Amino acid sequence: MIWQIYAFLGALTLSLIYIIEKKILFREHPLNFCTILALFSVITSFVLFPYINLNIDKSLFVIIYISSIGWTFSGWYLAKAMHHMQLSHSTPLLNFTPAVVVILAFIFLRDLLSLKQFFGIGLLVIGAYVLETHKRKDLFHPFRSLLKSKYGSYIILSIMISAVSSILDKFILGFIGSLTYIFTIQIFILINFIALTYIFEGGLTPTKLGIKKIGLWVLLLAILTVSRRVLTAEAISLTHVGLVIAILYTSTLITVIFGGKLFHEKHLLKKTLAVIIMLAGVFLTI
Helix, strand or coil: CHHHHHHHHHHHHHHHHHHHHHHHHCCCCHHHHHHHHHHHHHHHHHHHHHHCCCCCCHHHHHHHHHHHHHHHHHHHHHHHHHHHCCHHHHHHHHHHHHHHHHHHHHHHHCCCCCHHHHHHHHHHHHHHHHHHCCCCCCCCHHHHHHHHCHHHHHHHHHHHHHHHHHHHHHHHCCCCCHHHHHHHHHHHHHHHHHHHHHHHHCCCHHHHHHHHHHHHHHHHHHHHHHHHHHHHHHHHHHCCHHHHHHHHCCHHHHHHHHHHHHCCCCCHHHHHHHHHHHHHHHHHHC
16 A cells, blocks of 8 residues: 555645646746756755665766756756646646657567557547647647647657656666666756756856745755655555556646646636546556
């Protein structure tokens, strides 16, 4: 039973993370937000220091860094989407992540898709269709709407990049402990965002100003983020990863219901139905 407690706490924490992120992104630039979050996540991660082992092979460090590049851009694109889209619209699309992981595993690792997984992917597509449906539009409008949406494309890109990084992480965690991985990759992600801030903002001045403005909120978010990663890692260590992921993705339903109400977003009944269909797809896909 202990892994279910870890997984449900992880789902609740993840939902709270989405809601706080949306609150912050109402008034903060996505890149600046991501850089500050990466900084506070590293600071928060130091509580894990007594439990980590940095005696890691150099080649593994390289693979962890490659994965960190993926997570950096995945987080940035997701923040861009959440900055502009309704929370109850953006988070349901994240349910496509397990399907993308399964498809990429089939392409690159030759893992065969089962009939159950095909049905799961079909339900995800139906859920996305319901999510994008509008009155008095033609049959294929939902698909065109999603593909033509600049910010919907950011979410799809974020999902694809994170799926590749997830496959790399599965390989990495075969060689090092989860806490060591979390600590190491957080440092690499911070380095990446600092580099991006210098490239696109010309320096860290916006970051310093942002810390004064949203620092406390981002500190809370960093604590929740590290806590969620630890809870997830502990749950996965006690049972099959698919069972944990199935529970974690219920966070999208919690976010649509409570986040949508909090931010007074529209069409919540339709969006809730779409998420329920997509969650059924997630359960079949994993």
